[in-house]
Amino acid sequence: MSTNLAIETTALVKVFGDNRAVDGVDLRVPAGTVYGLLGPNGAGKTTTVRMLATLLRPDGGEARVFGHDVRREADAVRSRVSLTGQYASVDEDLTGTENLVLLARLLGHSKPSARDRAAQLLEAFGLSRSAGKQVKAYSGGMRRRIDIAASILNTPDLLFLDEPTTGLDPRSRNQVWDIVRAVVAQGTTVLLTTQYLDEADHLASRIAVIDHGRVIAEGTKGELKASVGSGTVHLRLRDPARRPEAERVLAAALGAEVLLDADPVALTARVDGGDRGASEQAAHALAELARSGITVDNFALGQPSLDEVFLALTDRKGGAV
Numbered sequence: 001m002s003t004n005l006a007i008e009t010t011a012l013v014k015v016f017g018d019n020r021a022v023d024g025v026d027l028r029v030p031a032g033t034v035y036g037l038l039g040p041n042g043a044g045k046t047t048t049v050r051m052l053a054t055l056l057r058p059d060g061g062e063a064r065v066f067g068h069d070v071r072r073e074a075d076a077v078r079s080r081v082s083l084t085g086q087y088a089s090v091d092e093d094l095t096g097t098e099n100l101v102l103l104a105r106l107l108g109h110s111k112p113s114a115r116d117r118a119a120q121l122l123e124a125f126g127l128s129r130s131a132g133k134q135v136k137a138y139s140g141g142m143r144r145r146i147d148i149a150a151s152i153l154n155t156p157d158l159l160f161l162d163e164p165t166t167g168l169d170p171r172s173r174n175q176v177w178d179i180v181r182a183v184v185a186q187g188t189t190v191l192l193t194t195q196y197l198d199e200a201d202h203l204a205s206r207i208a209v210i211d212h213g214r215v216i217a218e219g220t221k222g223e224l225k226a227s228v229g230s231g232t233v234h235l236r237l238r239d240p241a242r243r244p245e246a247e248r249v250l251a252a253a254l255g256a257e258v259l260l261d262a263d264p265v266a267l268t269a270r271v272d273g274g275d276r277g278a279s280e281q282a283a284h285a286l287a288e289l290a291r292s293g294i295t296v297d298n299f300a301l302g303q304p305s306l307d308e309v310f311l312a313l314t315d316r317k318g319g320a321v
């Protein structure tokens, strides 16, 4: 067991009836980072988090948090972790300040210290102006922020953020992202579950993609992207009537499957690079199109998005979320 791991699981299993919700998950989460657990609804993210937070007993395998076994040393684990998500302890009838002061008192802060910490967090999370309002009057984004504030009253070593931005508008999402970055800058390790590829892309240094209770890919963002090829070409043709022909020419030149976008002049294909490198291969494909007399109005060679990674890994058609 290496000591710089915040989380280490081996073949972790949780079964509900005949549903293997978590089906042999191995995770190694380095301390001091944001680690993304990315997967669609029902993938097993919350169940994994609940086992790690000692709220649910594993049916198989092992899980350690900062070296402490979640079954045999649950108290030691609990003293170092905090969880937000469906379990937030914020009381809707109390104001923002009242909630944070009350929770800080429960955590052992003196009255003045509880007030100071509450005011500090409300300020840091942009909630000062609403500090005196009942939480039930808060917007979705404000509610999510006060939940996170409540969970870091005592700076935890490990914070579980279970889909902290699901259902939020883009502006509120960005505010939550800023908070996550600030929390990590304080030295807290964050296990972030998300259904959003761009969220994992923005925040996490490593990502485990989970589907049907199994980790189907793991690595840095760069590694995950590289695993589906070194790039993607996006093309727009002048003439939609030439697209079937362009598809054949591209497929032959790149030796890859070509995807037809909803836009009738657009095509997308993966470039694996191979011996020649992605840009040379793409240039070759463009030259072949020109030789066939097909006019290309727009061309881009880019890293695959995490969306494309997810689709390639899960082999799902349609959106990943």
Ligand SMILES: Nc1ncnc2c1ncn2[C@@H]1O[C@H](COP(=O)(O)OP(=O)(O)O)[C@@H](O)[C@H]1O
Pocket: 016, 019, 021, 039, 040, 041, 042, 043, 044, 045, 046, 047, 048
């Ligand atoms: N308490 C429970 N009892 C029975 N089935 C559950 C329970 N919690 C989760 N499940 C099932 O386990 C699977 C994984 O769920 P969950 O961990 O909540 O996924 P996610 O958080 O990735 O959406 C789903 O099929 C879900 O229906």
Ligand SMILES: [Mg+2]
Pocket: 045, 046, 047, 162, 163
């Ligand atoms: Mg969940």
